[in-house]
Amino acid sequence: MDSSLARTIEDLPERFNAASDLLDPNLAAGRGAKTAVIDGAGETSYDALADRVARMAGVFASLGVRREQRVLLCLVDTVDFPTVFLGAIRAGVVPVPLNTLMTPDDYRWMLANSDAAAVFVSSELAHHWAEIAADFPHVRFVSSGGGPWLSLAALIDESDTAEIPPAPTHRDDVAFWLYTSGSTGRPKGAMHTHASMRLTANLFGIGVMGIGEGDVVLSVAKQFFAYGLGNALTFPFAAGATVVLHEGRATGEAITTLICRHKVTVLGGVPTFFAGWFATGTAPTKGAAPALRIATSAGECLPAHLGEAFRARYGGDIIDGLGSTEMLHIFLSQRPGAVKYGCTGKPVPGYETRIVDDAGHPVGPGELGELQVRGPTAAIGYWRNQPKSRATFQGEWMRTGDKYSCDADGWYTYGGRGDDMLKVGGIYVSPIEVEEALVCHAAVLEAAVVGAPDADGLIKPRAYVVVRPGETADETLEAALKAHVKALLAPYKYPRWIEFREELPKTATGKIQRFRLRQTA
Structure with missing residues (x-):
């Protein structure tokens, strides 16, 4: 052939x-x-x-x-x-x-x-x-x-x-x-x-x-x-x-x-x-x-x-x-x-994908699980x-x-790395979802979200934000960003802390290294 x-x-x-x-x-x-x-x-x-x-x-x-x-x-x-x-x-x-x-x-x-x-x-x-x-x-x-x-x-x-x-x-x-x-x-x-x-x-x-x-x-x-x-x-x-x-x-x-x-x-x-x-x-x-x-x-x-x-x-x-x-x-x-x-x-023709839970069983439409592929x-x-x-x-x-997760029409949506997922109040929170809400704000260039313990040792979202040129990174913007996320997502998903940075740590391929941010959270 x-x-x-x-x-x-x-x-x-x-x-x-x-x-x-x-x-x-x-x-x-x-x-x-x-x-x-x-x-x-x-x-x-x-x-x-x-x-x-x-x-x-x-x-x-x-x-x-x-x-x-x-x-x-x-x-x-x-x-x-x-x-x-x-x-x-x-x-x-x-x-x-x-x-x-x-x-x-x-x-x-x-x-x-x-x-x-x-x-x-x-x-x-x-x-x-x-x-x-x-x-x-x-x-x-x-x-x-x-x-x-x-x-x-x-x-x-x-x-x-x-x-x-x-x-x-x-x-x-x-x-x-x-x-x-x-x-x-x-x-x-x-x-x-x-x-x-x-x-x-x-x-x-x-x-x-x-x-x-x-x-x-x-x-x-x-x-x-x-x-x-x-x-x-x-x-x-x-x-x-x-x-x-x-x-x-x-x-x-x-x-x-x-x-x-x-x-x-x-x-x-x-x-x-x-x-x-x-x-x-x-x-x-x-x-x-x-x-x-x-x-x-x-x-x-x-x-x-x-x-x-x-x-x-x-x-x-x-x-x-x-x-x-x-x-x-x-x-x-x-x-x-x-x-x-x-x-x-959706899967590229020639490849097959599936989403499974921690026990290896297929999850239902819209449910988060681990993506597996063969090809x-x-x-x-x-x-x-x-x-x-x-x-x-x-x-x-x-x-x-x-x-x-995969919806009923077969569209796959990313929910973060397995070790990046946050469980807030017993509910999974995708850091990607919170990051996307943050970057929708006109003042934000890039954002990364990881889990950090609060005073009770419970995990809550912590955001690291790079602002656009000309924007002022201060307490007023921090409050505005928290309110912005609350308006777009369920309230429990908003970042409890926001730290402004000049840049985010990344691999040479441009992937944000959340593990490095977790080390400082």
């Missing part, structure tokens, strides 16, 4: 190489001269990208890296990322992208945990690795964009083995890992197969989003995240589209410049980005960005007012969705042209972590740790 039509693992041939599958069809379809990647250094065609990826087989051979060994990628978003990532997969080597915002201690632990044979590091990140490299002399280090180690550009230029065929990998072989963000404890290495990249593209990127070869795609989330990997690598290459990469911080000004300059049609964002984009006035007008037709959002529930603001300005929708590192990309989402802001949506792109487990693997992957079903 043509892999572009595959919707299940069984639809793909047993001998299947994900890198070859993403690039070779573009050459066969005559798109070799078309621009595949735009980064800060210029444009790279599909022909040139395919050549770079093929030459990586010679690079790995020169480094002594063998099939099925791991290599770490600590790379910013330039064409070197897909070159090394897909080059490794094509050669049967297992790439492991790393969050570029982590500490040297994190990197040291992941290098030891993965037993990686080589590490590829962007020049601006080399200082994080200098001592580590000295302590791991048996590991080969390679520099991207300059740096103290072997030059990736020189290694590619010197490689004369571009004609080596792709490794004869199986669709169920491990293709790559993604470490979880590690918001609590050490990160976990989720192992993904060759089949999963094509299936996420077909089921969501092409199937739901409708990404095609005429699109120009830009992702706020970087390629080392599961969400960004799909947005900025898997989906555009699977569809024969063009991807725009931004190696720096995704400020509103920078993203707007790229959207307007390259006529971006599809924007992958997160709620935090969209909130700041509109609040600071850096989002372009429709006239300045006429090609922008649709956006995605993930990481946290998208507040309805942000989706409505995007639609009013650009005439298209933000497709909110829920995904995870373990499932590789979005499995629950809205649909273009049928958006119901304020909820996450063809689930990781096969965590590297060297059987206890967590057993706890998360329950047979065919994967525990998400998210609380959800």
